Amino acid sequence: MSQLLEPFREAYRNMELLPLLTETALKKFWVEYGTETIEELEQLVEDSPSGDSKIIFAGHRGCGKSTLLAQFGRRMADKYFVVFFSISDSIEMSDVNHINILFAIAVRLMEEAEKQKIKIKPSIKEQFYKWFAKHTRTEIEESQAGVGVGFDLFKIISGKLKADATIRDEIKQEFNRKISDLIARINEIAAVVQGASQKEILVIIDDLDKIDLGVVRQVFEENVKSLFQPNIRVIFTVPISALREVRMAGTLTTETNNQIVIMPVSKLFKQGERYINNSEPISEAIAMLTDVMYKRISRDLIEPEVVKKIIIYSGGVLRELVRITNQCCRICLRLIRRKPDDLDIKINAEVLQEAITNISIDFDTRIGNADYELLQQTYQFFTPNDPKEQRFLDLLHGLYVLEYRNAKLWYDVHPIVTEILQRKGKL
Template sequence: MRPATTLEEAYLAFDPGPLRGPALKAYYVDRPHNPSAEMRQILLTAPDEPHKLLFTGHRGSGKSTELNLLAEDAEIQQAFLLVPFGLEEILDPLDLHFLDILVAMEAKIYLAGREAGLSWPEELVRILADFWVPQGRKAGFLQEDETTSLSERLTGGFRHLVGPYGRLRLEPLTRQILRENLAGRVSELITHLLWLVGTVRSSLNRGVLIIIDDLDKPDLATARALFYERGTTLTQPPCKIVYTVPIALFYTGEFRTITRYFTARFVHPNINVQTRGGKPYPPGIKTMHQVVYRRMNQELIAPDALDYLVRMSGGMMRELTTLMRTSCNKARVAGKWRISLQEAKEAVDEVQRDYERILHRKEHYVLLRQVAREKRIRDVHTEGDETNILMELLHNLSILEYRNEESWWDVHPIVARLL
C-alpha cells in the first residue's frame, strides 16, 4: 500500500480503527516503551504453560493494533492455535458477565479448531453435544436436526451463538437463559476447555492462545466484577490468554489483589509529544510524523497544521488519525488540495466541543487543574467521590498517562484549552 496522493485517498487511509493485514504492514510505526516484545516473549516461553496477561492503555492508544501484530507474528502462529476475538464482535459491552466470556472461549476454540482442519474426536463431540444441545434448545441457538451429524450441529450452534450477529451479543434472553442454567456448572465449562486444549495439542502439536480485545470498553464497575470478583475463574482455562482491561482499573484499590491472579500486566504507552515541563519532545513528534507520512504524502498537509494536530493529539494514536481524517474532509469541502492550519484548528474545535459536553461538573475542573499543575495523580487518589471523578477522567481520556524513566500524567491538550 502506497501513501495517499490525494485528500480523498488520505481520508480513507486515516481510518481510526485498528490496523490489520496489508494496512498493518504498510502503516505500522513502533514506539518507545512498547511492551509487545515482552508479551511475545512470555507467550512463546513454554507454550503449554497457561500464562494469563493483562494488557491496558488508554482507549485509542493502539492496543488493538499491537494485538493484531501479535496475532500475525509467524512464530506465534506456528506455536499456537490462535483464538482472537473482540468483545464488541460477539458480546455486549453494556451487559457483560464472566459466564459469557467462558462460553465464548469454548465456542471460539471449537470453531477455530474446525477452521484449522481439526476433526474433533467423536467422543468429545458427543460429550459437548450432550451438554450444549439442551442449552441450545432453551436459549434458541441450537435445534434438533437428525439429518446432520452431531459435529455439524454443534458447529452450527456455536456459529449462531458467537458468529457475526450471534445471539450471545444480540439477544438478552439468550444471555439470561445461559447464565441461569450455567451458574452452577462453571467447573464443567473449564473441563470442556481442558479437553479442547488437550486435543489441539495432541492433534495439531500447538498450544492455544486466546486474545480478547475490547475488554477495556465496559465501565469500571463491570471490570471490577470480572477481574476482581471473578479473577480466579478467568485464570482457570488451561491455555494462554491475553485480556485487555480498562486503564482505570490499574488505579483502583483492588488492583494489587487482581495482579496476584495473573502472570503479568502491561501498559501500552501514549507517545510523548512534549516533556513533563511542557516543551516539545522531538523524538515523539518524529514518531507521530512517521505515522502520518506512512499514510499520505507530506505535500498534502502544511507543516504548521501537522505540528498543531500532533501536539493536540496528546500522543494518542486514534486521536491523531481522527483529527487527520476530519481535517481531510474539511479541506475537501473547502475545495482545497491540502490541509491548512485552518482545517486543523476546526477539527480540534470539534473534539473540544465533545469534551465540553461531558465535562460539566465543577469537580472535574478542580482535579484537571491540579493534574495540569502537578503532573501526577497521587495527591488526588483518595477515597470517595473524588476518586470516582478521577476514574471517570482517566476513562474518558481527559487525563493521560505518559512514561519516560518514570510515569507522569497530564491533561489532554484539547481538554487543557477548557481550563
C-alpha cells in the same frame, strides 16, 4: 467533480477509528511501534512455568493496543494455536460478565479450530456441536459433524451469543450455579484442539478495556478466580484506570503472579516541557507518528507544519492522531463540494483550528466545575491529590488525562482539554 475529491475520500477512509486487524490493513498501514511491549508479552507467554498463565494487558484507549495485539497474535501463530477475538464481536458490551466471557472462549476455540481445519475426530466434534447447540438453542442435524459445516455453525452460535440477550441470560443462570462444568468443557475442548494441532493454546481477548469500570470490578475482582481457571494461556485487556484502584490492582497482581503489561502512550515531551515556550518535542516520537500520518494521507493534502501540530494536539495517543486528522478530512471534503474548482484545498492551519474547535466542544460537554479543579491540579502538579478518586479515574478513562511513564509515573492534561481550561481562565 474536483480531482481532490477521491484523494481526500481515501484519506478520510484511511483515518477511520478502527484498529488494524486484517493482514491487508497491517501491510498497508503498519508502522513499527511498541517493540518493548511486544517483547514483554512474548517473554511472559514463552517463559511461563505452566501452560495456563493469565496476563493482563492495559493502556489508554486508542494507544494502539488492538493493532499491537493483532500483530503479536500473528507473530506467535507459528508456535501457538492463537485465538484472537474482540469481546465486542462476541457479547453485547453492556452485558459482559465472567460467565459469558468463558462461554465466548469456548465458542471461539472451536470456531478457530474449524477455520484452520484442525482434524478432530467426528464423534468428538459432534459431541461439542450438540453441547453448544443445546445452550444456544441452535438446531443441528446429525450430519453437521461433517467437514466444512462446523465453521458456519459456530458463526451462527457466535451471532446468537452476541445478539440474543435471553440466551446470554440463560447461560448465566445455568453456569452461575455450576461454573465448574463450563470450565471443564473449556478444558476438554482445549485439550482436544491442542492434541490435534500439536500447539499449545494462546487466547487473546481484546476490547475488555472498553467496558465500564463497574463491570470491570464485577469481572476482574469479584469473579477473577473463576475467570482464570481454564488450563490455557489467556491475555485479557483491562482499562488503564482499573490499575489505579488499589483493590483491583492488588487482586490482579496476586492472581496473575504480577504478569501485568502496561502499554505506554508515546511521550512527546519530558515532564513539564510542553508548557515551556519554544520547547521541542522528542524527535523519535514525532518521526514515528509522522510515519503513521503519511501511511494514511498523501503529503500533497496536508501542510508539513500542520502534521507536527496534529501530532502535538494528539498527546501521543494514536487514536487522537487519527481522530483529529479524520475531522480535518471531513472539513476539506465539505470545502471541495462547496468550491469544486479550487485545487488549493488542503489541511492547513485554518482547517486544523476548525477541527480542534469541534473536538473541544465534544470534550467540554461532558465535564463540569468539579472536573476543572481536578484537571487544574493535574496540570500544575502532574498528578491529582488522589489518583484513586473515581472522578479522576473517569477522566483518565475518557482521555481527558493522559498517563505517561519514564523513570516515574506522571499525568498530563490532554492538549485540547488544556486549551479549553485556558479559554475558561482556569489556567
